[in-house]
Amino acid sequence: DTGVSQNPRHKITxxxxxVTFRCDPISEHNRLYWYRQTLGQGPEFLTYFQNEAxxxxxxxxSDRFSAERPKGSFSTLEIQRTEQxxxxxxxxxxxxxxxxxxxxxxxxxxxxxxx
Amino acid sequence: xxxVEQNSGPLSVPEGAIASLNCTYSDRGSQSFFWYRQYSGKxxxxxxxxxxxxxxEDGRFTAQLNKASQYVSLLIRDSQPSDSATYLCAxxxxxxxxxxxxxxxxxxxxxx
Numbered sequence: 001d002t003g004v005s006q007n008p009r010h011k012i013t014x015x016x017x018x019v020t021f022r023c024d025p026i027s028e029h030n031r032l033y034w035y036r037q038t039l040g041q042g043p044e045f046l047t048y049f050q051n052e053a054x055x056x057x058x059x060x061x062s063d064r065f066s067a068e069r070p071k072g073s074f075s076t077l078e079i080q081r082t083e084q085x086x087x088x089x090x091x092x093x094x095x096x097x098x099x100x101x102x103x104x105x106x107x108x109x110x111x112x113x114x115x
Numbered sequence: 116x117x118x119v120e121q122n123s124g125p126l127s128v129p130e131g132a133i134a135s136l137n138c139t140y141s142d143r144g145s146q147s148f149f150w151y152r153q154y155s156g157k158x159x160x161x162x163x164x165x166x167x168x169x170x171x172e173d174g175r176f177t178a179q180l181n182k183a184s185q186y187v188s189l190l191i192r193d194s195q196p197s198d199s200a201t202y203l204c205a206x207x208x209x210x211x212x213x214x215x216x217x218x219x220x221x222x223x224x225x226x227x
Contacts, residue, residue: 031213040123042203042217043159056213091158093215101147101166101207104215106158 002026004107006092012113013082020078021110025094032075033104034067035091036060043091049075079112087114118142119206121218130227134191138204138218141185148180148187151203153220159203163189194225 005024013019025032030051035043046065048056051072061067064083069075079086089111093104118141128134136150147166151159165171165178165187177190187206191198201222205215 033214035215040219042119042205042219043215045214045216048213050213058214101164103149103161103164105161106151108158 004092004094004105006090006107006110008110009108010111010113012115014115015082015084017082018078018080019082019112020076021090021092021112023075023077023092023094023107025074025092026096026105029094029096029105030072031095031097031102031104032069033093033095034075034077035093035106037089037091037109038087046077046090082112082114084114087112117218118208118216119204119218121202121204121221123219124222125224126221127224127226128194130194130196130225132194134194134198134223134225136189136191136202136204136221136223138187138189138206139185140187140204140206140208140216142206142208143182143185145182145185145206145208147207148178149205149215150176150178150187150189151205151217153201153203155201191223196225196227199223199225 032049034046037043049069089109091109093106095104150163153159163178179188201220203220204218
């Protein structure tokens with residue numbers, strides 16, 4: 001069990017640039033989630049995949065944000081035209097089975113800094 | 116009212132004492148409850164899950180759930196300096212909902 005893997009660990013970019021993050025969930029975990037966490041706050045839900053289907057998106061996920069999980073394995077989160085307010089830790093989590101009462105396990109996150 | 120509320124602390128406890136962390140939630144229909152530990156700069160790590168009223172013990176950790184009072188707590192016995200971290204309460208608010216709703220976390224410091 002290698003855990004949830006996220007890349008890159010850190011990303012520094014200028015405002016207006018596009019960025020893409022990758023998440024590799026725990027093997028055979030059907031459920032995959034993206035969260036965003038800012039300093040001093042708990043993680044906030046962004047979006048959820050069951051296998052390759054994106055089943056839920058938060059209002060936080062503006063049209064500049066897009067997420068994919070094309071083959072039901074790894075996922076990518078892209079932010080277009082980044083803004084200062086996008087600076088945060090982006091966390092990916094995965095869970096086994098199809099029901100929400102199975103715990104979610106988090107990766108180490110990608111810390112995004114917008115200059 | 117926030118959906119999941121925690122006292123942000125900091126909570127300071129002497130080494131060897133019991134640390135008590137509390138969390139309340141707004142939706143009476145909430146189903147699943149989790150405690151995560153987060154060290155500074157690291158990702159949340161699951162330490163306890165609880166689904167039914169009562170106590171659940173795992174080593175030095177005990178989770179307590181009272182659905183009538185919409186209250187979940189975490190007790191850490193024999194606190195160690197390595198327990199110093201932020202503790203996040205997370206809830207799935209409605210049946211079938213997949214997302215976790217987190218409180219803002221309680222910062223716990225164990226003093227040697």
